Amino acid sequence: LILAATDTGLFIPAYTGRRVLYGHSFETVRASEYETLVQSFYESPRVENIPSGVDFIFSGPREAAIAGKPIEFDLPIVYQNNDVTIYQAAP
Secondary structure (H helix, E strand, O other): OEEOOHHHHOOHHHHHOOOEOOOOOOOOOOHHHHHHHHHHHHHOOOHHHOOOOOOEEEEOHHHHHHHOOOOOOOOOEEEEOOOOEEEEOOO
């Protein structure tokens, strides 16, 4: 399960087949609840606020725009390029 900004969550399942906490509003169960949860997390991104069940955290330009700054965690990095870092949230 991947935690990503709501806009990013639209693309991840289509391109990777992976699940996201929040994707499309019509395809996400309890969409408004999860949209609020995702937005709140990225407004104040902290490791202790990672929602239960999340395996990976996506950090890219959309997530940084919500936070108002680049997002970094002291977690294992599973993927990184010039724009995106994906962290492992759960072992």
